[in-house]
Amino acid sequence: METVGATLGEVRPGFVEIALRPGPAVSQQHGFVHAGAVSAIADSAAGYAALSLMPAGVGVLTAEFKINLLAPAAGDRLVARGRVVKAGRTLTLAQAEVFAEANGQEKLVALLTATLMRIEGRDGVSD
Amino acid sequence: METVGATLGEVRPGFVEIALRPGPAVSQQHGFVHAGAVSAIADSAAGYAALSLMPAGVGVLTAEFKINLLAPAAGDRLVARGRVVKAGRTLTLAQAEVFAEANGQEKLVALLTATLMRIEGRDGVSD
Amino acid sequence: METVGATLGEVRPGFVEIALRPGPAVSQQHGFVHAGAVSAIADSAAGYAALSLMPAGVGVLTAEFKINLLAPAAGDRLVARGRVVKAGRTLTLAQAEVFAEANGQEKLVALLTATLMRIEGRDGVSD
Amino acid sequence: METVGATLGEVRPGFVEIALRPGPAVSQQHGFVHAGAVSAIADSAAGYAALSLMPAGVGVLTAEFKINLLAPAAGDRLVARGRVVKAGRTLTLAQAEVFAEANGQEKLVALLTATLMRIEGRDGVSD
Numbered sequence A, B, C, D: 001m002e003t004v005g006a007t008l009g010e011v012r013p014g015f016v017e018i019a020l021r022p023g024p025a026v027s028q029q030h031g032f033v034h035a036g037a038v039s040a041i042a043d044s045a046a047g048y049a050a051l052s053l054m055p056a057g058v059g060v061l062t063a064e065f066k067i068n069l070l071a072p073a074a075g076d077r078l079v080a081r082g083r084v085v086k087a088g089r090t091l092t093l094a095q096a097e098v099f100a101e102a103n104g105q106e107k108l109v110a111l112l113t114a115t116l117m118r119i120e121g122r123d124g125v126s127d
Helices: A035-051 B035-051 C035-051 D035-051
Strands: A006-012 A015-020 A058-069 A077-087 A091-102 A105-120 B006-012 B015-020 B058-069 B077-087 B091-102 B105-120 C006-012 C015-020 C058-069 C077-087 C091-102 C105-120 D006-012 D015-020 D058-069 D077-087 D091-102 D105-120
Touching: A006 A035, A015 A035, A035 A058, A035 A077, A035 A091, A035 A105, A035 B035, A058 C105, A058 D058, A077 A105, A077 C105, A105 C058, A105 C077, A105 C105, B006 B035, B015 B035, B035 B058, B035 B077, B035 B091, B035 B105, B058 C058, B058 D105, B077 B105, B077 D105, B105 D058, B105 D077, B105 D105, C006 C035, C015 C035, C035 C058, C035 C077, C035 C091, C035 C105, C035 D035, C077 C105, D006 D035, D015 D035, D035 D058, D035 D077, D035 D091, D035 D105, D077 D105
Parallel strands: none
Antiparallel strands: A006 A015, A015 A077, A058 A105, A058 B058, A077 A091, A091 A105, B006 B015, B015 B077, B058 B105, B077 B091, B091 B105, C006 C015, C015 C077, C058 C105, C058 D058, C077 C091, C091 C105, D006 D015, D015 D077, D058 D105, D077 D091, D091 D105
């Protein structure tokens, strides 16, 4: 997350927010944040939301995710909000919405759905 | 692609290869390449494969992609191979397989499916 | 929709509900509604939600969808609630949640995300 | 599968073929096979391909699938060919291509990617 310049925001059980301040390192040729960086913060927000509901000593691994890119990711700040849809024994389904903030307004730019697998004996999110 | 240290490999109509040499900037806490970087090269390989079939002056935009992460992305080199499955008038479906190379062996670590939309009057891949 | 015994419920701009009463024709070997039928009502709910925002004489076509199956689809009634997430010029993103009702309780059994393409000069949902 | 009139074709380890003869019960208002029926045979082909690699007494469950609908599913016969991409301990990734046959020619009409979960002590495909 350091590489893309992401920072952790609000965290509560089943919900995690990750923000990113757009800059040249994560932007593509048209000045928008690259889909790879948008996906990275969305996937991480979903993964940490899933992890927030796990007991200590249990980690999660992203088995798969799908992302719809809805609008160019441009603005002063990008924020990914991940929330758990269903926490199962082995698999957890989480979603993350990514918003671009510009002039005090938020705009939905991406929607991600991720399937996370519970991993015993390994802490953290193994992305 | 510079941020993650990716380089272009083989390019032919409907097929594009993008490689990445794993390093600290793209790795997560367990030493594997982060899912965000794996997704970025897979999505770019799929996008450039789609673009390779477009006439000059026409660009493509990723509308959505889905990626399955099959094994830890570890090794000396990661290579994403994108190929067009179906080139339609408005939408193109492309797939990318990501392989990790270690000790002269390749292992499939991810499979991506992407829907790309044709954009008139804008060159390149707008990720 | 007749084949699976589905009926239209609440309809408002950007929102459509489709219900199904489980029976042998749509059930698999364990007595649950088959994923194909769950997907069919979810996809239709998403498609009609998208269509509800289109002008007359314009149709929609499902380009792709993804569905997570969260729990066995068992109960007295299944209901798919589709809503538009983002209506674009060419593409619309819609989601549908499928709930199973049993003993007066609703349980989320599936979550679908669909990309719908606008089709000029063709009415309805072309699934 | 009976409801949609599907029949089993070739079966070998990691590969299963399921065919369907289009008729009014599975067709939508434009005479094409409904996306729900296309998804059902594609999902089943992927599921049985995964099951074909499991030991006796072990079943599989579709955790999620994604399908791209590439062309109208019209013709004399639809055939879904499922194959395992990666068989893991808990999760198996499988893909299915759906072809429409008309006038002795095959045309790709859909591509499905599915994540199947291994279920101990339950035979078959729990769709």
